[in-house]
Amino acid sequence: MAVSGYRDAIQDLYDGLILLQHRGQDAAGIMTYDNQFHLKKSNGMVRDVFHSKSFARLRGRMGVGHVRYPTAGCSSEFEAQPFFVNTPYGIALSHNGNLTNSKELSKELREKEYRHLNTNSDSEVLLNELSVAIKLQKPTKKLSADQVFGAVERVFSRCKGAYSAVALIGGQGILGFRDPYGIRPLQLGKRTFGMKEEFMIASENTAFRALDYEFVKDIYPGEAVFIDNNNNLHTKQIVKNSFSPCIFEWVYLAAPDSILDGVSVYKARVRMGEALADQIKEANIEIDSVIPIPDTGRPMATGLADKLKVRYREGFVKNRYIGRTFIMPGQNIRKRSLQFKLHPITLEFRNKSVLLVDDSIVRGNTSKKIVEIAKESGAKKVYFASASPPIISPDPYGIDLPTMSELIATNMSIEQIRKFIGADRLFYNTIENIRHAIQVGNRDIKNFSDGCFTKCYPTPEVTPKLLRSMAQKRNSTRNAYANENTDEEGESYKMMSLV
Numbered sequence: 001m002a003v004s005g006y007r008d009a010i011q012d013l014y015d016g017l018i019l020l021q022h023r024g025q026d027a028a029g030i031m032t033y034d035n036q037f038h039l040k041k042s043n044g045m046v047r048d049v050f051h052s053k054s055f056a057r058l059r060g061r062m063g064v065g066h067v068r069y070p071t072a073g074c075s076s077e078f079e080a081q082p083f084f085v086n087t088p089y090g091i092a093l094s095h096n097g098n099l100t101n102s103k104e105l106s107k108e109l110r111e112k113e114y115r116h117l118n119t120n121s122d123s124e125v126l127l128n129e130l131s132v133a134i135k136l137q138k139p140t141k142k143l144s145a146d147q148v149f150g151a152v153e154r155v156f157s158r159c160k161g162a163y164s165a166v167a168l169i170g171g172q173g174i175l176g177f178r179d180p181y182g183i184r185p186l187q188l189g190k191r192t193f194g195m196k197e198e199f200m201i202a203s204e205n206t207a208f209r210a211l212d213y214e215f216v217k218d219i220y221p222g223e224a225v226f227i228d229n230n231n232n233l234h235t236k237q238i239v240k241n242s243f244s245p246c247i248f249e250w251v252y253l254a255a256p257d258s259i260l261d262g263v264s265v266y267k268a269r270v271r272m273g274e275a276l277a278d279q280i281k282e283a284n285i286e287i288d289s290v291i292p293i294p295d296t297g298r299p300m301a302t303g304l305a306d307k308l309k310v311r312y313r314e315g316f317v318k319n320r321y322i323g324r325t326f327i328m329p330g331q332n333i334r335k336r337s338l339q340f341k342l343h344p345i346t347l348e349f350r351n352k353s354v355l356l357v358d359d360s361i362v363r364g365n366t367s368k369k370i371v372e373i374a375k376e377s378g379a380k381k382v383y384f385a386s387a388s389p390p391i392i393s394p395d396p397y398g399i400d401l402p403t404m405s406e407l408i409a410t411n412m413s414i415e416q417i418r419k420f421i422g423a424d425r426l427f428y429n430t431i432e433n434i435r436h437a438i439q440v441g442n443r444d445i446k447n448f449s450d451g452c453f454t455k456c457y458p459t460p461e462v463t464p465k466l467l468r469s470m471a472q473k474r475n476s477t478r479n480a481y482a483n484e485n486t487d488e489e490g491e492s493y494k495m496m497s498l499v
Helices: 010-019 053-059 102-111 121-134 145-158 248-253 265-283 297-310 331-342 364-377 414-421 433-437 464-484
Strands: 001-002 027-033 037-043 063-069 082-087 091-099 163-171 171-179 185-193 196-202 214-218 223-228 234-238 289-291 316-319 341-346 353-358 381-386 425-428
Touching: 001 163, 001 171, 001 331, 010 027, 010 053, 010 063, 010 196, 027 091, 027 163, 037 053, 063 091, 063 163, 063 171, 091 102, 091 121, 102 121, 121 163, 121 196, 145 171, 145 223, 145 234, 171 196, 214 433, 248 265, 248 433, 265 297, 265 353, 265 381, 265 425, 265 433, 289 297, 297 353, 341 364, 353 364, 364 381, 364 414, 414 425
Parallel strands: 289 353, 353 381, 381 425
Antiparallel strands: 001 063, 001 196, 027 037, 027 063, 082 091, 091 163, 163 171, 171 223, 185 196, 185 214, 223 234, 316 341
């Protein structure tokens, strides 16, 4: 996210990151500018990284912030964002997504541009590509909006994959841009300050409302916005391509109160649940209550229960001090956290036939444990419904879905998955249903990035060979992280400041 205004930006940046904490719990960082750059970043939740001394030091009316969700199994503090490069002007960048050609770009940056890269992060590659592109515009003391847009056009031509990014250019302004396919979300908000306007750029507009910013627009695929040093807003549609937003934003990642590309996340999830009801009706099973797996499963279970005319009940109490298990780095941490995360309300299970509703099934281990908890609590029958289709392929655009060998639906039939998780019946939604659930809110969305369900990806460079290469890198990085953070008995103990 980014803020440009007339007062110190730190409070809005901090509060905004708190509101976007669901997008990443591994690390947080903020960089501000007041004729010099001020940076604070570290592993951990936003509340743990920043303190009163941070607020006093992070001065300046412009700044960028980031909450990190590791997409390669790595949680090194050196890969926390924002990243910074000192020329031209000094540029700090925060990035959501994943470059699919970062290996080739990093090689060129080293060998042709003589750039030194400190990490293996694709975000640092994106920053250096932007830096080179701005330098090629032959800027003078003042950088014009046309020069900024010319630089972004070069970035679009070279960088493949998914990237919604914000950048703070020292003494020049704030830049935001979204890749030509619009895979990851990016939105613009404004707030009145006297007779002037202040601006915020963020992944989700849930950050706007609480901070009194008015939603202006979704930044379009292939569009860039530049807020200059005088707080004037400039926008340009640079590239037009096939709009393909990530379907998983509505399934899981985004906050339920957000509206992405004109579609309410909450209502889309309710419609996903309603679409499942017809399939479950045909199964002709007796259900005493529909119980969601909190939190994402709640709106889906609401729609499903309403359509089935079966009572909705809360059967699990969630410990809110444990992070989102899906976005935790490493399966050992996920398993350990789940034992503390969900506690059953035994009375809602005892001698009842229950339908559990979750947003998705990834590896199957979490679902298996949840079914065990329900049965140990006395349930007669435990049915399980996934509001999304079987996940059969990784996502190369910034979601840490496992390799194909780890995805349970890649290697098992639905009946085999049912047996593995221990459910009495198992139901999956269809890709057509979840596409329709989103398109009802915006008929202009014709395509999605939904390769994790279909193996069809919007960007042409994503091939089986590339997916294998990315999987090898992911496993290598994850194994290195696991070896670094295990005790003598091999148990992972580093909880990344999540407890």
